[in-house]
Amino acid sequence: MATIYRVSKTDIELPLIMKIPKLAFGSHPACYVGFEVEQMILATLSGPHVPKFIAKGDMDATPYIVMEYIEGPALHDYIGKSRLDIPGIVRLVSALAAAVHDLHRQNVVHLDIKPANVLYRPTGEAVLVDFGLARHAYLPDMVEEEFHMPVGTSAYISPEQVVGRRCDPRSDIFAIGVILYQLSTGRLPFGAPTTIRGFRKRLYRDPVPPRRIAPGLPEWLQEITLHCLEVRASERYATAAQVACDLSHPEHVPLTARGARLERAGYLTAFRRWLETLWFEPPPCPAPSAHLAVAPHILVALDTTHSDEALFQALRDAVHRMVAAEKRCRITCVTVLEPSILTEEESSRELARSLYTQRLVESRHWAQPLELSAEQMRFHVLEAGDPATALLEYARAYHVDQIVMGARGSTALRRILGSVSSKVAAEAPCSVTVVRAPRAQ
């Protein structure tokens, strides 16, 4: 499809490659369009999760793309060798999910996420390559124009891609699910069909539950995998950031029948689902950024050590308004525990554990009147000396879209030292809402 050369330029220190399409008279239009699409989309992308775009050559004269060379390893290199352990899978796939989320934030859906297209930097960050089938929400879709059948890699493409829908960011989440399945069981959930009929099978036949194939697999991993593989995009995770977050906090993943089951649905169910596929119409999809905007990750920073019921209520009111506005939002409630009491002594560890539990219980007590589902609300206790730094780190690591926190009253000491909320508001990578309890003027 393309020839790749290592190249260099005197004023650029990055290692570079040049990609030149192999185009000859009569070559398949896929080579040509894929190259054009990659040129078009890569030039709009930035950040650590894509190879840096350097230059391109005109399609009518000398087509080429020069981009950053990513040495790898590729995710593909981990497959087929010895089975990865759970921490290994979590590390690789949560980095992948973070990269996919960053791509969606830039309004691009990859649509060909597979182990060969995922590389890793030495820092552990995932880099997505090969944008030949990708779709930018605000640019013309040349691929759709060119093909009248599903395009993608058969093992990884989503049900909506099978029926020709090329715009839903959750298609990439489906592919992440296939990869999770493959890494944890050594098998592909839907095989690698070559016919349209074979492609369509994933619309009605659910895969063998991973724990059936690999009995030692934890329920939470199956829960996450099958949650990604839901046939209807609306039943999958709303964002790739949520997948990354759940992989990193398995103890907080609410377990459902999805995680527990050991059998596929029976033939009768499969038949009913097959009937349903006859009028399967995926919903229209908004631009990825608009999709992410209605499924924000909201972090509520709670200080339960100062019981201020008026402030707690004001925080609940603020969160209530957000949930009412965006029903698909994910709320993470965080409290920060000072580690100063932690020593190696058994009594001290026990004390720490009980403090930790105490914080969790208090957080849940605060959230209880909100009546949110386990799926929508998570609770974390962070151990850190400086609450502001801990909150900021958490927000960066888990793609938080908005932080909600209470402002405590102003005291002389806080004016001098600076408050937690002012530091968070000044340095956060996202919007920060500082909530105050209503008071008499």
Add this chain to the structure above:
Amino acid sequence: MKIAILSDIHNNLEALQSCLAHAAAQGAEQFVFLGDIVGYGADPLACLDIIETLVKQGAVAVKGNHDEAVLSGLCERMNFSARDAIYWTRAQLGQKELAFLQSLPMFVKNGDTLYVHASADRPERWNYITGARDAGRCIKAAGTAFTFAGHVHHPVLYYVSNHEAPRAFQPTPGMPIPIFPHRQWLAIVGSVGQPRDGNNAASYVILDRQQSTLTFFRVPYDYISAEKKIMAAGLPHRLALRLESGH
């Protein structure tokens, strides 16, 4: 080289000035006017003066159906308010302005680019391009990689590869779209002076020849002053009200 392409100014001085200032801020060095400088609005002299000056400095301008109608062409096919505006405009213009309108060509072909008011397919018929079929005829008649047209007042971009019918793409304002000359493109640039797609901001495009990109822009302008002038001139009220609604 960045080229700002504006169409359907329709005597709207406020919209024209806002778009020219916006284009200058974007680094546009050349200007193209796709016709219908006159009609509807209350500032024919000021708009013609600005455009004539730019044309003397090298800008390109083509003739639109309202320009032709003012030059005593037939306007029986126009609706009443459009016709009233033509009669009113005709009374405002002197010899100089009429001579300038008379001098405008029906289209301009510049290498791989063609500029026309309505359609490259029999431009004198002022056919509206409202779908892929009309777009296909226009692209075929033009024979160029890039065709720019106005007349329809709804911004849209059509594109074709060698073996497919054109497809319509709804551009997002401010987002540069890479356009490669191995395909054919037809950009309907929208209207500066009388947008009709429900967005009352003026519409125009910038073609960046160096980067090979096309960007559609929407520029909010002082439509309140433009409306007041239309009322004061005694032109049909409907022409004032539609500037606010953008319909």
